[in-house]
Amino acid sequence: MKKIVAITSCPVGIAHTYMAAENLEKAGKQLGIEVKVETHGSIGVENELSKADIDEAVGVIIAADTKIDKSRFGGKQLIEVGVQDGIHQSEELVQKILNNKAEIYQSSETEEKRIDSNNESLGKKIYKSLMNGVSYMVPFVVTGGLLIAISLSLGGKATPTGIQIPAGTIWATMNTIGTIAMGLMVPILSAFIAQSIADRPGLVPGFIGGMLAANGSLYGSTANAGFIGGIITGFLAGFIVLGIKKLPIPKALQSIMPIIVIPIIASLIVGFLFIYIIGGPVAWLFTSLTGFLASMQGGSEVILAMILGAMIAFDMGGPFNKVAFLFGSGLIAEGNYSIMGPIAVAICIPPLALGVASLVLKNKFTKAEKEAGKASLAMGLFGITEGAIPFASTDPLRTIPSIVLGAMTGSVIAMLSGVTDHVAHGGPIVAVLGAVDHVAMFFIAVVSGIVVTVIVLRFLKPNLQLATVSGPVETNNKNENLSFESAQVTSKPNNDFGTIADLLYDNTIILDLPEQSKNAVISELAQELVNTGNVTELKGFETAIHERENESTTGIGMGIAIPHGKSSYVKKPTLAFARSDKGIEWCSLDGSPAQLIFMIAVPENSKEDIHLKILQQLSRKLMDSDFRQQLLKASDKNEVKGLLSKM
Numbered sequence: 150m151k152k153i154v155a156i157t158s159c160p161v162g163i164a165h166t167y168m169a170a171e172n173l174e175k176a177g178k179q180l181g182i183e184v185k186v187e188t189h190g191s192i193g194v195e196n197e198l199s200k201a202d203i204d205e206a207v208g209v210i211i212a213a214d215t216k217i218d219k220s221r222f223g224g225k226q227l228i229e230v231g232v233q234d235g236i237h238q239s240e241e242l243v244q245k246i247l248n249n250k251a252e253i254y255q256s257s258e259t260e261e262k263r264i265d266s267n268n269e270s271l272g273k274k275i276y277k278s279l280m281n282g283v284s285y286m287v288p289f290v291v292t293g294g295l296l297i298a299i300s301l302s303l304g305g306k307a308t309p310t311g312i313q314i315p316a317g318t319i320w321a322t323m324n325t326i327g328t329i330a331m332g333l334m335v336p337i338l339s340a341f342i343a344q345s346i347a348d349r350p351g352l353v354p355g356f357i358g359g360m361l362a363a364n365g366s367l368y369g370s371t372a373n374a375g376f377i378g379g380i381i382t383g384f385l386a387g388f389i390v391l392g393i394k395k396l397p398i399p400k401a402l403q404s405i406m407p408i409i410v411i412p413i414i415a416s417l418i419v420g421f422l423f424i425y426i427i428g429g430p431v432a433w434l435f436t437s438l439t440g441f442l443a444s445m446q447g448g449s450e451v452i453l454a455m456i457l458g459a460m461i462a463f464d465m466g467g468p469f470n471k472v473a474f475l476f477g478s479g480l481i482a483e484g485n486y487s488i489m490g491p492i493a494v495a496i497c498i499p500p501l502a503l504g505v506a507s508l509v510l511k512n513k514f515t516k517a518e519k520e521a522g523k524a525s526l527a528m529g530l531f532g533i534t535e536g537a538i539p540f541a542s543t544d545p546l547r548t549i550p551s552i553v554l555g556a557m558t559g560s561v562i563a564m565l566s567g568v569t570d571h572v573a574h575g576g577p578i579v580a581v582l583g584a585v586d587h588v589a590m591f592f593i594a595v596v597s598g599i600v601v602t603v604i605v606l607r608f609l610k611p612n613l614q615l616a617t618v619s620g621p622v623e624t625n626n627k628n629e630n631l632s633f634e635s636a637q638v639t640s641k642p643n644n645d646f647g648t649i650a651d652l653l654y655d656n657t658i659i660l661d662l663p664e665q666s667k668n669a670v671i672s673e674l675a676q677e678l679v680n681t682g683n684v685t686e687l688k689g690f691e692t693a694i695h696e697r698e699n700e701s702t703t704g705i706g707m708g709i710a711i712p713h714g715k716s717s718y719v720k721k722p723t724l725a726f727a728r729s730d731k732g733i734e735w736c737s738l739d740g741s742p743a744q745l746i747f748m749i750a751v752p753e754n755s756k757e758d759i760h761l762k763i764l765q766q767l768s769r770k771l772m773d774s775d776f777r778q779q780l781l782k783a784s785d786k787n788e789v790k791g792l793l794s795k796m
Contacts, residue, residue: 150181150182150183151182151183151207151247152182152183152184152185152202152205152206152207153177153182153183153184153185153206153207153208153209153210153243153246153247154184154185154186154187154198154202154203154206154208154209154210155170155173155184155185155186155187155209155210155211155212155235156186156187156188156189156198156209156210156211156212156213156217157169157170157173157186157187157188157189157212157213157232157235158188158189158212158213158214158215158217158232165232165233165236165768166188166189166232167188167765167768167769168236168705168768168769168772169186169212169232169233169235169236169239170186170188170235170769171768171769171770171772171773172235172236172237172239172772173186173210173212173235173239173242173243174186175239175772175773176239176240176242176243177243179240180240180243180244180247182243182247184210184243185198185202185206189213189215189217198221200221203221203222203225206225207225207226207246207247208225208226208227208228208246208247208251209222209225209226209227209228209246209254210227210228210230210235210242210243210246211227211228211229211230212230212231212232212234212235212236212242213229213231213232213235214231214232216281216345217229219254222254223254223255224253224254224255225253225254226246226249226251226252226253226254227251227252227253227254228242228245228246228251230242236772274346275384277345278342278343278345278346278383278384278387279342279380280543281341281342281344281345282337282338282339282340282341282342282345282379282380282383283338283538283539283543285337285338285340285341286334286337286338286341286538289330289331289333289334289337292327292330293327293328293329293330293331293332293333293334296323296324296326296327296330299323299327300314300320300321300323300324300327301314301324301531301574301578303320304318304319304320304321304323304324305320305578331535332363334379334535335359335360335362335363335378335379336356336359336360336362336363336379337356337359338359338379338380338383339355339356339358339359339362339379339380339382339383339386340352340353340355340356340359340383341355341383342355342379342380342383342384342386342387343355343356343358343382343383343384343386343387343390344387345387346383346384346387346388346390346391347386347387347388347390347391347394348407349407350390350394350406350407350408350411350412350415351386351387351390351415352412353412353415353416354386354389354390354412354415354416354418354419355382355383355386355387355419357386357416357419357420358379358382358383358385358386358416358419358420358423359378359379359382359383361378361382361419361420361423361424361428362378362379362381362382362423363378363379365428367424367428368423368424368427368428378423381423381427382419382423385419385422385423386415386416386419389415389418389419390411390415393410393411393414393415394406394411450564451561451564451565453488453564454491454557454560454561454563454564454565455557455560455561456473457473457476457477457488457491457492457495457560458491458494458495458553458556458557458558458559458560458561458598459553459556459557460472460473461473461474461492461495461496461499461534461556461560462495462498462499462534462537462549462552462553462555462556462557463549463553465499465534465535465537465538465541465552466533466534466535466538470534473492474492474496476488477489477492477570486569486570486571486586487564487567487569489569489570489571490563490564490567490568490569490570490585490586490587490591491559491560491561491563491564491568491594492560492570492575493532493563493568493570493574493575493576493579493585493591494556494559494560494562494563494568494575494591494594494595494598495556495557495559495560495563495575495598496532496534496574496575496576497529497530497532497534497575497576497577497595498529498552498555498556498559498595498598498599498602499529499534499536499537499541499552499555499556499602500525500526500528500529500533500534500535500536500537501525501526501529501530501595501599502529502537502551502552502555502598502599502602502603503522503525503536503537503540503548503552503602504522504523504524504525504526504527504529504536505522505526505599505603506522506602506603506606507519507521507522507525507540508522509603510603510606510607510610511696511699512612512699513606513607513610513611513612515700516700518539518540518543521539521540524536525537525539525540529576530576530577530578531576531577531578532574532575532576532577532578532579533576534575537552544610547606547609547610548606548610550605550609551602551605551606551609551610552602554601554602554605555598555599555600555601555602555605556598556602557598558594558597558598558601559594559595559597559598559599559601560594560598562590562593562594562597562598563590563591563594566587566590566593566594567586567587567590568585568586568587568590568591568594569585569586569587570584570585571584571585571586577592577595580592612699648793648794648795649724649763649766649767649793649794650790650791650793650794651794652722652723652724652763653724653725653726653789653790653793654681654723655786656677656680656681657674657677657678657681657723657724657725657726658725658726658727658786658789658790659673659674659677659725659726659727659728660728660783660785660786660789661728661730662727662728662729662733662746664729664731664733665733666733666734667733667734667735667736668695670727670729670733670746671691671694671695671698671712671748672691673727674712674725674727674746674748675687675690675691675694675725675748677725678690678723678725678748678750681723682720683719683720683721683722683723683750684716684718684719684720684723684750685718685719685720686718689716689717689718690714690716690718690719690750692716693714693715693716693718694712694713694714694748696714697712697713697714698712702735702736702737703735704735704736704737704741704743705737705768706737706739706741707739707741707771707772707774707777708732708737708741708742708743708744708745708777709737709743709744709745709746709747709771709777710733710735710737710743710745710746710747711746711747711748711749711764711767711768712746712747712748712749713748713749713750713751713763713764714749714750714751715751715752715753716750716752716753717752717753717754719750719751719752719753720752721752722749722750722751722752722759722763723749723750724747724748724749724750724763725747725748725750726745726746726747726748726789726793727746727748728744728745728746728780728781728783729742729743729744729746730744732744733746744781745771745777745780745781747767749763749764751763770795776792779792780792
């Protein structure tokens with residue numbers, strides 16, 4: 150019997166990973182061949198492919214929206230598509246391998262050729278690469294920013310030249326460590342953007358380009374190019390490497406191309422371009438801006454405050470921010486503290502406002518963004534604008550205008566109120582240390598800017614559910630944001646139950662659900678779970694369910710919805726099942742009403758993340774249309790239990 154091997158993975162690694170695996174295996178059976186699928190899910194790699202499996206296979210299917218190492222598949226037919234194609238086009242993918250119409254993959258050590266690259270649009274490639282860079286950059290921003298903030302707060306002293314930490318103290322050492330972490334932010338961003346575009350050969354030129362962007366002296370600027378420069382060098386390095394890889398190369402050189410030739414040539418091209426072409430105009434632009442700002446003092450102070458506030462917020466620690474900051478800092482040396490006051494206000498508004506927004510506008514931010522919001526609040530208190538970068542990087546068109554308007558508002562209020570700052574730093578920390586005049590108005594200006602930003606975000610930023618269902622998406626990956634969980638789980642859980650049916654009770658099975666709203670169904674199923682005694686408080690558990698629904702719809706399509714919640718009000722994993730002949734509107738991925746509804750309740754501190762295993766089993770089995778029909782036609786509760794006991 151012929152054999153095909155496959156890998157499935159979605160960004161979060163729960164439902165879609167296993168749905169694609171199930172459909173590929175089912176397609177193989179229908180075509181009379183074996184399809185072995187390795188899943189890269191939240192609970193780790195399962196059903197791992199052995200060398201013998203790969204050697205026996207006639208081809209490989211990778212249905213994934215995450216980066217998969219393809220080096221072990223050299224010499225095999227290989228198809229690489231999004232996880233949605235693995236779900237909806239499984240039979241076509243298997244047939245393409247059987248018809249020998251897939252390209253032969255050359256391993257990364259010889260050619261590093263991307264298979265089916267035309268399946269991914271330029272826009273999607275750019276977005277995924279940017280997100281890859283941001284995901285690696287964020288820990289450096291948070292770690293460095295918080296270390297600097299703590300050292301400044303506990304060990305800093307206000308001086309005319311800024312907040313200074315006495316040399317030789319433990320706080321000075323902590324500040325040095327934090328500065329190193331922050332200094333790596335831009336190079337890491339650039340390197341992993343390039344790596345996402347061009348694989349490992351992109352790392353070296355990407356990192357070098359990021360270092361250049363962070364060192365303005367190399368291209369005649371007192372302000373570096375910041376994270377915007379890192380984005381430019383990252384994409385520049387990535388696409389230059391891709392171009393080099395497409396050149397015809399003698400076989401004798403192919404083995405050294407990825408580790409010697411490509412990194413050296415690409416690094417030189419990126420370096421020369423940035424130093425001699427891109428850096429020069431940037432330096433000229435910053436010099437011109439500084440001169441323009443100096444000319445705005447006097448009668449145009451409101452306009453000046455608006456410009457400074459906008460520049461501080463626009464790139465959050467980048468070149469525009471640094472020009473405005475250096476302008477205010479330079480005037481301090483001349484005894485003019487009135488310009489640094491509005492700047493000190495504007496500096497902290499973006500991170501504070503986004504931190505507040507992530508807590509107040511709960512249905513507009515993902516769980517991961519809410520966690521980032523906590524760090525953003527801490528960084529904002531100490532005047533570290535970079536705390537806003539994770540939000541601006543993922544949603545710049547909505548976030549940047551919002552924080553710019555907020556910073557402009559705060560800056561103007563501070564200017565008109567005579568707020569001054571005697572040190573070259575910003576944020577509430579300077580007020581606490583006594584470096585600010587008119588402290589009350591300083592805080593009023595900050596709060597006003599935060600309120601403006603939150604209000605603007607309230608109107609600009611869509612609810613998560615609406616954004617994921619109706620927002621613009623790519624065909625091959627249109628549902629990638631509709632994940633079942635936002636947190637990654639690396640440990641493999643053990644089953645604390647025999648079958649899905651073991652989690653059901655007679656009262657938690659409803660076969661004739663009346664036509665009603667989604668919220669009414671959630672309330673009814675939650676009440677039945679409470680009636681089992683395994684859920685102790687109705688409203689508290691309902692809140693957990695609705696919070697999960699606000700992150701993204703649990704209507705996975707094909708008439709199925711799987712609402713679920715982890716809560717301290719749950720004592721024991723329990724399942725409710727409801728069936729509706731007409732279906733309940735659930736904002737499902739495919740627009741279909743939900744006829745089969747499974748509600749999962751698990752304890753908040755469940756050590757083994759049993760809900761992931763429940764979701765996995767449900768997702769795989771429910772891909773079988775015959776099984777769904779059997780559930781729809783089941784005559785009584787015992788028959789439903791019998792069907793679910795087969796999972």
